[in-house]
Amino acid sequence: MARVKKGCEIWAIGGGKGGTGKSFVTGNIGTYLASRGKRVILIDADIGGANLHTILGVSRPRTSLTDFFERKASLADLIVCCDSSNMGLVTGDLHSIDSGNIRYTQKLRLFRQIRTLETDYILIDLGSGSHANTVDAFLLADKMIIVLVPEITAIENMYHFMKNVLFKKLKISLGSRGFKEFLQDTWRNRTTYGIKNIKELIDYLRKHSTEVREVLDRELSGFRIYLIMNQIRHTSEISIGFSVRSVCMKYFGFKTHYVGYIEYEDLVWRCVNEQRPYLQSYPSSRCAKEIGRIAENLVEGRQIKMTYS
Amino acid sequence: MPGEDYRRYFEILELQPDASFSEVRNAYLHLKRLYSTESIVIHPIANEFSEESRQEVLQRIEDAYERLSALFQDNGSAYTGSRGQPLGPEEAGDVHEHVSFSGETLRQIRQGLGIKLHEIAFATKIRLQYLENIESERFGDLPPEVYLRGYIVNYARCLSLDSGRVARDYMKRYRDWKKKS
Numbered sequence: 001m002a003r004v005k006k007g008c009e010i011w012a013i014g015g016g017k018g019g020t021g022k023s024f025v026t027g028n029i030g031t032y033l034a035s036r037g038k039r040v041i042l043i044d045a046d047i048g049g050a051n052l053h054t055i056l057g058v059s060r061p062r063t064s065l066t067d068f069f070e071r072k073a074s075l076a077d078l079i080v081c082c083d084s085s086n087m088g089l090v091t092g093d094l095h096s097i098d099s100g101n102i103r104y105t106q107k108l109r110l111f112r113q114i115r116t117l118e119t120d121y122i123l124i125d126l127g128s129g130s131h132a133n134t135v136d137a138f139l140l141a142d143k144m145i146i147v148l149v150p151e152i153t154a155i156e157n158m159y160h161f162m163k164n165v166l167f168k169k170l171k172i173s174l175g176s177r178g179f180k181e182f183l184q185d186t187w188r189n190r191t192t193y194g195i196k197n198i199k200e201l202i203d204y205l206r207k208h209s210t211e212v213r214e215v216l217d218r219e220l221s222g223f224r225i226y227l228i229m230n231q232i233r234h235t236s237e238i239s240i241g242f243s244v245r246s247v248c249m250k251y252f253g254f255k256t257h258y259v260g261y262i263e264y265e266d267l268v269w270r271c272v273n274e275q276r277p278y279l280q281s282y283p284s285s286r287c288a289k290e291i292g293r294i295a296e297n298l299v300e301g302r303q304i305k306m307t308y309s
Numbered sequence: 310m311p312g313e314d315y316r317r318y319f320e321i322l323e324l325q326p327d328a329s330f331s332e333v334r335n336a337y338l339h340l341k342r343l344y345s346t347e348s349i350v351i352h353p354i355a356n357e358f359s360e361e362s363r364q365e366v367l368q369r370i371e372d373a374y375e376r377l378s379a380l381f382q383d384n385g386s387a388y389t390g391s392r393g394q395p396l397g398p399e400e401a402g403d404v405h406e407h408v409s410f411s412g413e414t415l416r417q418i419r420q421g422l423g424i425k426l427h428e429i430a431f432a433t434k435i436r437l438q439y440l441e442n443i444e445s446e447r448f449g450d451l452p453p454e455v456y457l458r459g460y461i462v463n464y465a466r467c468l469s470l471d472s473g474r475v476a477r478d479y480m481k482r483y484r485d486w487k488k489k490s
Contacts, residue, residue, distance in 0.1 A: 156353035197357040243343050243350040246323055250366050251358055306335055307432050 010114060010122045011298065012141030016157030018049070018128035020149045021230040024268065024278070025291070026125040027055040031279040032288075032295045034086035039119040041079060043090045045137060046127025050092025056082050057275045064091045068113075069106055075113040083277065088119075092127075104136065111140045130157075130164040138165055139172070143298060145226040145259075148244065150237040155244070162225065163198050166254060170202070173219040179212060199253040223254050228294055229261035237261075242306050257303040260294035262287055315380055318373035330381040331422040331469075337374040338469050344370065410470075410478035412446040418468050419444075433463040440464065443479075448486045457483065 044052035079088040465475035
């Protein structure tokens, strides 16, 4: 695996629909990296639906992100140990009800502290939905990762999430250069300009001025979402990842990296219900190997190739 | 064509510039199917994109495939189809309409695509020896019929062929041999 040169790398795992296996993927990629000698900290930011600790077989911790937001505790003090000495966990909130109202400054404070943690990788489980909180946190990561299952409802929610992320990205990129109102006006009056989708919006914006075009080209050239297909029941479903990658490029105009897939496996939910960490219980299973490959691909920034289907 | 930007065509087919012809063909068939049929990937955004833009995407895919086919032909590794004719993009899907698939035809198609037998073995997890026996039609050294059919289907998929037809033709040859022996 490649050496991380400066500081740690933050990976955020999100993706619209609930139940696609984000927590399972996060927990097990983390476990894999830790087993390869990397220092890993997992943060369960699925505020209101945190269960990463269950997946890892850790009993419910007493401290959580609530303490960070409400008591201004430092993030480093909230880390609890997992089975592996290389891995720590900050669990999400299970009691605070006002979780939707975390201010942007609070989130920035969280990310500032995340960056100071002494570790190699920080994996943030964002939970489902396309809430502004989730979108913001997703964009602040070094690698944005989506976990998808081969179901039309999951794909639908994923597109919604992606569009929200991309729009927010445009807002941040253009907003900081004084084009916030231009963007909002354009979108509000999109029917007048004949804009039907986000790609046409970007095409329209690019024509505005050289400055806007340069900003967009620069910001979008580095924009990339990493895609994981989970719960594959048939080999033909592997290609859905390639199809989604194609649609993102050709219809939305941004890059995705398809880093791998994980087969559907009954043992997984049995492990989860028994609160046994899957990767440690079945280290040589096919799922475990697929998880390992995904983790390596994410580290290296590689993607899988289409094989004969 | 010197100076022509082939990178662009690889990009349209979502491939790296060092892709082999079989990768080009696979990507082309995949994308063509994706944008010409309704699927769970397209359906949720179908109303956002006009029929026009879909046709435009398809046209670009066709163009890219045509250019890249020509490129591979110039380099001498072209897939010329079993009729000895250069393969046009339109006929790529059903060029073998009038062919009966024997072990030898499969071998020719595979070699035409520039795919090594061990690559097939790797992709299908079929033992190399069996693949050799399939191509040489050493029927006596092949596994029982039920397994064999599965092997043929997987092998045919590797070559982007109509696996049902290939299996039908090949298994007929197998059964004819069985009757005789």
